[in-house]
Amino acid sequence: MKKSLIPAVTQALAVLSVVLPGGCTKELTERPPSRRPLVVYMALDNNLRGEFSSRLAALRAGWRPGMELWVYADTPEGASLGRMDSTPEGVALRTVERYGEENSASGATLERVLRTVWRLCPSDGYGLLFFSHATGWLPAGTLGHPSGSRSVGSDHGSEIELESFSAALPEGMPLDYVVFECCLMAGAEVMLELQGRTPWVLASSAEVVAPGFRPLYESGLEVLTERTRPVPELLAAFGQSYMSHVEGLSGEYRSATLSLIRTSSMPALAEAVRRVTRGFADEEGRDTPPAGLQHFDRPGAYGDRPAAARFYDLEAYVEACLADPDAEAAFRGALADAVVWRDATERFLGGDGSPYKGFDIGRHSGLTLYVPRGEFPALNETYRRTAWWQATREEVY
Numbered sequence: 001m002k003k004s005l006i007p008a009v010t011q012a013l014a015v016l017s018v019v020l021p022g023g024c025t026k027e028l029t030e031r032p033p034s035r036r037p038l039v040v041y042m043a044l045d046n047n048l049r050g051e052f053s054s055r056l057a058a059l060r061a062g063w064r065p066g067m068e069l070w071v072y073a074d075t076p077e078g079a080s081l082g083r084m085d086s087t088p089e090g091v092a093l094r095t096v097e098r099y100g101e102e103n104s105a106s107g108a109t110l111e112r113v114l115r116t117v118w119r120l121c122p123s124d125g126y127g128l129l130f131f132s133h134a135t136g137w138l139p140a141g142t143l144g145h146p147s148g149s150r151s152v153g154s155d156h157g158s159e160i161e162l163e164s165f166s167a168a169l170p171e172g173m174p175l176d177y178v179v180f181e182c183c184l185m186a187g188a189e190v191m192l193e194l195q196g197r198t199p200w201v202l203a204s205s206a207e208v209v210a211p212g213f214r215p216l217y218e219s220g221l222e223v224l225t226e227r228t229r230p231v232p233e234l235l236a237a238f239g240q241s242y243m244s245h246v247e248g249l250s251g252e253y254r255s256a257t258l259s260l261i262r263t264s265s266m267p268a269l270a271e272a273v274r275r276v277t278r279g280f281a282d283e284e285g286r287d288t289p290p291a292g293l294q295h296f297d298r299p300g301a302y303g304d305r306p307a308a309a310r311f312y313d314l315e316a317y318v319e320a321c322l323a324d325p326d327a328e329a330a331f332r333g334a335l336a337d338a339v340v341w342r343d344a345t346e347r348f349l350g351g352d353g354s355p356y357k358g359f360d361i362g363r364h365s366g367l368t369l370y371v372p373r374g375e376f377p378a379l380n381e382t383y384r385r386t387a388w389w390q391a392t393r394e395e396v397y
Contacts, residue, residue, distance in 0.1 A: 035225040037068035037121050043104040043132035044075045058214050060091045062221035072113045074104035107164030118173050125176045134182035137189035169197040176231050183207035188369045189388040195263040202235045205257040205368045206296040236341040243343045252349045259342035259366030270391035272334035278323040279393045287374030290320040294363040301357040306375045315365035342366035
């Protein structure tokens, strides 16, 4: 737990709300914004703290008049929410609320930020770009310790549980999409949990190699805030731009996976998986997943012992567990409906045998899943409590 720099009562009184001139805070009671408001949430009170200045500069470079760009950033110097605006000195982030030291890896904090933007900037649609560390549905404590709670975001050892992250997306707030600029978030477990909270998610099956999406901010904010085209078309365009950028890099930096998922299709996909595998009927008898399956993490690269993969390609694993060929066509149709766009480089961090424990990418369905294995009894037990496990293992009639 972080030690507060000032007493709690004083800190509460120190929260500052500033009504900004023009824009949402004044005009949107009369008309909606011409562009989709975008909330950039940066949980940087960790080893990503050095990213703040460069990311803020990139966001300033990408801002255009008419954009509603709201930025929450938590650094070791404190947390604040700001709105990008034009000033006599140039584009600047005007502070709307200042919070001091707080835990940004908290569902309550995320919900407060989103509700504040919702209140100050009414709109019929919003976007959220979430930047921090993440381990998909996996336990807190990064990939090195397979026990605990599912985590998204990091702040001095605190991490948001996946369920808490989903619950923090305010019910009734028209959140058109979430873009995860985080590692390992394109899990079927994650997407089913987010179903009903946001219709579209852009995420990576593998890790996101620094500097991530930052080089795209200057041009990509136009895409993420546009309202004239359908949301999936815009997110696919943003994703394609990122992949084109990565394809132009060399060496280990030429590494990326990205997919666009329709979360409303996840329940049907879970049912299709359950039927085609007959609930993974023989899985409980296995101690080790079938050999050669495509994975998207780097076992042994995180200080994890035992070193074993935990993020497998969903389609590849379902094929290995195929039990009802008559249901295969329905499964592939459900997968295509859920993953509407995907792309990946041929290898990740140098590929198989690299010193970075990289891997070749021969399969990329756009969704990953965990496979229970004997080395991780505690993790297996945690996994059995996920909505995805329950949806795909119930008896098929």
